[in-house]
Amino acid sequence: MPADTLTAGRTPATHAPGSGSLQRFARRRSTIAFLMTLPLLAVIVGLVAYPAGYGIYLSTLNRTMVRNIGFGNYEILFDTDTFWSVAWQSCIFAITAVLLKALIGFWLAHMLHHIPAKGQRKWRGMLLVPWVIPPALSTLGWWWMFDPTYSSINYVLSIFAVPAVPWLGEPIWARIAVIMVNVWYGAPFFMIMYLAAIKSVPEQLYEAAAIDGANGWQRLRYVTLPMMANIISITVLFSLIVTFANYDIVRVLTNGGPRDLTHVFASYAFQVGILSGNIPRGAAVSLFMLPILAVCAFFVLRGVTRRNKEQM
Amino acid sequence: MAQVSLRKLVKAYEGNVQAVKGIDLEIADHEFVVLVGPSGCGKSTTLRMIAGLEEITGGDVAIGGTVVNDIPPRDRDIAMVFQNYALYPHMSVFENMAFGLTLRKFPKDEIKRRVDNAARILDIVPLLERKPKALSGGQRQRVAMGRAIVRDPKVFLFDEPLSNLDAKLRVQMRTEIKKVHQTVRTTTVYVTHDQVEAMTLADRVVVMNHGVIEQVGPPQELYHHPATRFVAGFIGSPAMNFIPGRLEGDAHGLRLVLGSGVILPVPPERTARYAPHAARPVLLGIRPEHLTDKKPTDKRNIADFPATPEVIEPMGMETLVHFRIDGHEISARLDPACPVAVGEPITLAADMDQMHIIDPETDKVL
Structure with a gap:
């Protein structure tokens, strides 16, 4: 019997060595895992990697897109005052807006967390409304409210004897208006993320801190914020990327004006690439922030991984 | 002087559900008192009222002769060890133990001296630089105790501190807690549902049931002379x-x-x-x-x-x-x-x- 078994066991290998190793390869866990992730990889390659690669390729072409000029488009952009103005405005817009969204979002989350569960749902729903309305539509509403003739905001200010503000007519007010709308739209996202993070902090840590002698501010400083560090980092990073790439608010509200002083990279890229017909230079504009954001993302995600390893 | 007095202590929740129904208890200075009883008997609520983590509906809690009903936990000069340790995961063992002293603005060398001393008592000196995640359940519980010891408070409060440990470690930690109490002699209120813990640790055991105290006495007295059927059935294993x-x-x-x-x-x-x-x-x-x-x-x-x-x-x-x-x-x-x-x-x-x-x-x- 043992001899038979041995023979029987050896037979397939003797007859078809190639098919055996192919079967083994197909049965390997890593092969199966790869095959199962293939649809997702295809989507990522098709919708992220290809457009990104094509964008980089486009940015190296000349205006007629027939000749490769290397970094020529970037060199021209770096010599343009408008580009540096857009870069400066994009940084002010993104950093201020993200900072305000984070602060307001945290404040709202903190307030909501202390409302009893029943009322909390109602408030949470209401506060999420700005985030669920399509931004192009809500920005149109804001545009009406900023309108020099019919501005409802100016009307309210006039009640308190404050003179009318030229919201979209003067660069400084236009910049503030653009940031205000972005904050109004984005703060609920921060709120909901921070609320989830605050709720996940174990109540006993607060109790332990209270007994250790921490007052309200110290509990926030030494318990809440460190426990939320990962969510704060990821939310800020995500929002920074999205805000740098923001297009619709600027496009609807100011269209980059007055005097191109409210343009951000996306709206300027659209103006240069589509409206002025220089697609390669438009691609160069839109790719300008990529290396800076990539470095930011690297450090933020490294911090998240480190904290995860240490604490979770 | 750190005696603890509970006078006609009541805790009622919404709908007039009374978790603690007017209990009286005097805990002497240096005494180790264990509150024991089944789930929902009001023992943890009582401890949390002593700690200031639960609002008092009626009656008084006095620590060292001062009524502390309206005093926040941080000003009661107490330290508490929680069932799930409640260590700050982002702080090292040293920082966890030093946190209460840092907030109270103790000098750095005094903080170090106290933490080192507590770490020696609890045998956790090599762990001081680690984060809680890198510790076993028993080590975490020692750190939680260390955090309490360094404060040198008037009263230690333990809320089922051994419940999350396996049976062997529980026995070992029980001995450790007893040793620590024999060393530091701080008045201790300890809550557990495990009557073996109560019997082995306590100077006096307080048996609670349905929000009232059934009997208070030294472990042997409760074992040999139970006052009620509940105490007779609760103390002793297997049950009477x-x-x-x-x-x-x-x-x-x-x-x-x-x-x-x-x-x-x-x-x-x-x-x-x-x-x-x-x-x-x-x-x-x-x-x-x-x-x-x-x-x-x-x-x-x-x-x-x-x-x-x-x-x-x-x-x-x-x-x-x-x-x-x-x-x-x-x-x-x-x-x-x-x-x-x-x-x-x-x-x-x-x-x-x-x-x-x-x-x-x-x-x-x-």
Whole structure:
């Protein structure tokens, strides 16, 4: 019997060595895992990697897109005052807006967390409304409210004897208006993320801190914020990327004006690439922030991984 | 001076549900008091009211003679060890232990001295730089205790600190806690549902049930002289057996007649105590360790007790035998050398000097 078994066991290998190793390869866990992730990889390659690669390729072409000029488009952009103005405005817009969204979002989350569960749902729903309305539509509403003739905001200010503000007519007010709308739209996202993070902090840590002698501010400083560090980092990073790439608010509200002083990279890229017909230079504009954001993302995600390893 | 006084302490929740129903308790300076009872008996709520983590509905909590009802936890000079440790995951062991002192703006060298001292007591010196994630359950519990010790507070509060540990570690940590108390002598209030922990650790045990204190006393007193049926059944493992019966008396003394016809003579020295209850239904309470195999003894008042084992549990140092009388499950603790078999009748020896008679109407031990 043992001899038979041995023979029987050896037979397939003797007859078809190639098919055996192919079967083994197909049965390997890593092969199966790869095959199962293939649809997702295809989507990522098709919708992220290809457009990104094509964008980089486009940015190296000349205006007629027939000749490769290397970094020529970037060199021209770096010599343009408008580009540096857009870069400066994009940084002010993104950093201020993200900072305000984070602060307001945290404040709202903190307030909501202390409302009893029943009322909390109602408030949470209401506060999420700005985030669920399509931004192009809500920005149109804001545009009406900023309108020099019919501005409802100016009307309210006039009640308190404050003179009318030229919201979209003067660069400084236009910049503030653009940031205000972005904050109004984005703060609920921060709120909901921070609320989830605050709720996940174990109540006993607060109790332990209270007994250790921490007052309200110290509990926030030494318990809440460190426990939320990962969510704060990821939310800020995500929002920074999205805000740098923001297009619709600027496009609807100011269209980059007055005097191109409210343009951000996306709206300027659209103006240069589509409206002025220089697609390669438009691609160069839109790719300008990529290396800076990539470095930011690297450090933020490294911090998240480190904290995860240490604490979770 | 760090005595703790609870006076008519009440905790009521919405809908007038009372978790603690007006308890009075005096805990002396340096004393180790254990609050024990089943889930929902109000022991943790009581501890949290002492800590200031739970609002007091009625009555007073006083620490060191000062009523602290309206004083926030941080100003009560207490330290608490939680069931799930409640260590700050983003801080190292040193930072966790030093946190309370840092907030109180202690000088750095004093903080280091105190943390090092506590770490030595708890044998966690090599762990000081680690984060809580890198510690085992037992080590985390030591750090939680260290955090309490460094503060040198008036009172230590322990809220079921060993519940998350495995059985072996629990026994080891129990000894550690006792050692620490013998070293630092801080007044301690300890909450547990485990009566073995209560018995082994406490100077005095407070047995709670349904928001009231059933009995307060040293462990041995609770074991030998329980005041109520609840305490009698809660203290001791395996639990005390309760068998319904009737006290009957004649010229020769009192007898306890059980439903199954088993007759047990009442020791003569207890006759006067039980005489008023003669001819009335009572409950016999006898611990498994007082229902043993028959062997020659000098003890008086040993009565025969027939049993037919249904389940036999050999434990090594003893054998637990389970049987029924009138449908009531009874356990007995036998010598492992005693030959027993399921279904084969045996005669056990009941130590009547150790039995308790309970009034079934009031549940009080007579």
